[in-house]
Amino acid sequence: MSKPKIAIYKMSSCAGCQLEILNFEPMLLDLLGAVDLSYFVMAKRENEEGPYDIGLVEGAITCGEEISRLKKARQQCRMLVAFGSCACYGGLPSIKNWTSEREIEERVYPQPHLLESTTAYGIDHYVTVDAYLKGCPASREELLEFVKGVLLGIKPYLRPHSVCVECKLHENVCLFTSQGKVCMGPVTTAGCGALCPANNKPCEGCRGPANDANTESLARTFDEYGLHRSDVVRLFRKFAGMTPEFSRGAEVL
Amino acid sequence: MSVPVMKVTEMKWPALSLLDKDGIAEFAENLAERYLVFGPVAKGSEYVFAPVGKGEVLELNYHTTILPPKKLLHQPFEVLFSFHEDGIQENIVEQPKQIIFGIHPCDVHAIQILDKAYSVEYEDPYYMNKRKNTLIIALNCSEPAETCFCQSLGTGPFLKDGYDLLLTDIGEAYLVEVGSEAGMELVEAVNLRPAARVALVEKQKVYENARRKFRKRLLTQGLHELLESNFRHPIWEKLKEECLACGSCTMVCPTCFCYNVVDKLDLSLKSGKRTREWDSCMLLEYAQVALGHNFRKDRDARVKQRIYHKLLYYEPQFGTLGCVGCGRCIKTCVKKIDITDVVSRIRGE
Ligand code: SF4
Ligand code: SF4
Ligand code: SF4
Ligand code: SF4
Ligand code: SF4
Numbered sequence: 001m002s003k004p005k006i007a008i009y010k011m012s013s014c015a016g017c018q019l020e021i022l023n024f025e026p027m028l029l030d031l032l033g034a035v036d037l038s039y040f041v042m043a044k045r046e047n048e049e050g051p052y053d054i055g056l057v058e059g060a061i062t063c064g065e066e067i068s069r070l071k072k073a074r075q076q077c078r079m080l081v082a083f084g085s086c087a088c089y090g091g092l093p094s095i096k097n098w099t100s101e102r103e104i105e106e107r108v109y110p111q112p113h114l115l116e117s118t119t120a121y122g123i124d125h126y127v128t129v130d131a132y133l134k135g136c137p138a139s140r141e142e143l144l145e146f147v148k149g150v151l152l153g154i155k156p157y158l159r160p161h162s163v164c165v166e167c168k169l170h171e172n173v174c175l176f177t178s179q180g181k182v183c184m185g186p187v188t189t190a191g192c193g194a195l196c197p198a199n200n201k202p203c204e205g206c207r208g209p210a211n212d213a214n215t216e217s218l219a220r221t222f223d224e225y226g227l228h229r230s231d232v233v234r235l236f237r238k239f240a241g242m243t244p245e246f247s248r249g250a251e252v253l
Numbered sequence: 254m255s256v257p258v259m260k261v262t263e264m265k266w267p268a269l270s271l272l273d274k275d276g277i278a279e280f281a282e283n284l285a286e287r288y289l290v291f292g293p294v295a296k297g298s299e300y301v302f303a304p305v306g307k308g309e310v311l312e313l314n315y316h317t318t319i320l321p322p323k324k325l326l327h328q329p330f331e332v333l334f335s336f337h338e339d340g341i342q343e344n345i346v347e348q349p350k351q352i353i354f355g356i357h358p359c360d361v362h363a364i365q366i367l368d369k370a371y372s373v374e375y376e377d378p379y380y381m382n383k384r385k386n387t388l389i390i391a392l393n394c395s396e397p398a399e400t401c402f403c404q405s406l407g408t409g410p411f412l413k414d415g416y417d418l419l420l421t422d423i424g425e426a427y428l429v430e431v432g433s434e435a436g437m438e439l440v441e442a443v444n445l446r447p448a449a450r451v452a453l454v455e456k457q458k459v460y461e462n463a464r465r466k467f468r469k470r471l472l473t474q475g476l477h478e479l480l481e482s483n484f485r486h487p488i489w490e491k492l493k494e495e496c497l498a499c500g501s502c503t504m505v506c507p508t509c510f511c512y513n514v515v516d517k518l519d520l521s522l523k524s525g526k527r528t529r530e531w532d533s534c535m536l537l538e539y540a541q542v543a544l545g546h547n548f549r550k551d552r553d554a555r556v557k558q559r560i561y562h563k564l565l566y567y568e569p570q571f572g573t574l575g576c577v578g579c580g581r582c583i584k585t586c587v588k589k590i591d592i593t594d595v596v597s598r599i600r601g602e
Pocket of ligand 5: 503506508509510511532533534535558559560562563
């Protein structure tokens, strides 16, 4: 396969996932040897027109203008990738989804009548998605695995299981069972190297539900640990409250 | 039950010696000059096996470690070989001699099970290379932790064999017994104080005392029939609701031997490494095959698999139960799912 052309689109997001690509320094040159970053507005002035082989979409979809840009991106790209948890599930922007648009708009903007904001969704609410690179921010290692998979025409190995697996493989002290701090690790997808527990912070669930996330059971344990119902709801809605798994966890108590 | 030591007249390695408690660090440092020495050291509120010698404080009063010492023989992540366009390059390097210091009886038993798993049908060169270069300085348990139940399984709290040296805390010092030629050499090299045979009476007392401290047990009588006839017990449905499928219980188990093989390619796509890492039957993807069919899609099937593997399926293959009663899976489970409790609930206790 010749060098695939990559396009990077930004929707409602903090741009942290795109920044991960630029922060890639040791690998960036190698990556550029293997792919063309044809459309990357954050990084370069001259950008090529489509079509592209791979489109990485960063951000949640939160207004009509984004819906049309997303649909156009889908037409322009052979493969479309949800890049980061916002694009996968709605991510942090989706915390607004349990409040009316009017209230949210008024709280943030001086002239809310200029806005037409909609419920924050991941991109697969509107278009077909070929791959999901989870995380807040997305993991550069996983992006690289994905690119290699495309170049070879094979399915990349992206961890589907819980953060606990990686946490144990690195022999971290379990914050949950040893220190009584509640942790989302048991139901959250690994792939981050159990970054937070390794730094003594419980997992916040930023990568969304693992492949067999038993969130109802975990929510009951949060309750036993003395968490208020509203705290449990917040934990499950912080990054992926729109997924069926995390929404069950938020609603079970 | 009598103390599991050989009669003095039968002892192949006659020397009984004493190691003063404040001499432990020096003893370990001395060994570290000739071997890679791994022993229990503190990590936050827990313990891990880590290199000892320079500076690291050996904590021989540890209850248990997060990961079992299995990690020193079958590593959580391991590169098997590198490959490139012209062929492969093995990663079996000359293994420096290592000592596992202060390993508890349950974990020694677990290594004996792994020895069979990795050698009986197919020899695993990666494991065996490390195993052949490993000496075991075991430590009998005088203070079982609240999750321990080795006593029910005959794998502790004291060890009968499988060690090069065996330490027992008899109060003012450690009694040191020798279990192999290599162990004899270790003792000779460091000039330990000889112990009088009466020290064995002290050891017996410590043993009797330790035996009384167990709070958990797993009754093995009729266990096979019990499990075989309760494949459809309602408990499995309950555990399906409870279990998070997080995989922690198997990740910490000293006798689990499953692994996944993953190729890590360089971006050139022309070279890479074949690696392996620990895998777990508690994970959804474990029993998934090509084209997506999954033989153990339901969580109850996976909970059952782990417990049946440990308590039923190991025996015909390895001649022993697959659980050594270390209690790690109990301690680590967020949902407090307890293998001893599962068995007693099936028994209707
Ligand atoms: S700290 Fe969290 S992620 Fe790590 S093992 Fe414990 S529950 Fe799992
Ligand atoms: S540990 Fe949890 S919150 Fe932290 S990076 Fe990983 S998935 Fe995200
Ligand atoms: S540690 Fe507990 S919750 Fe996690 S997979 Fe094992 S039994 Fe299930
Ligand atoms: S099943 Fe549990 S108690 Fe038994 S050896 Fe494994 S971790 Fe230890
Ligand atoms: S099948 Fe499960 S319980 Fe058995 S060795 Fe493998 S991971 Fe451990």
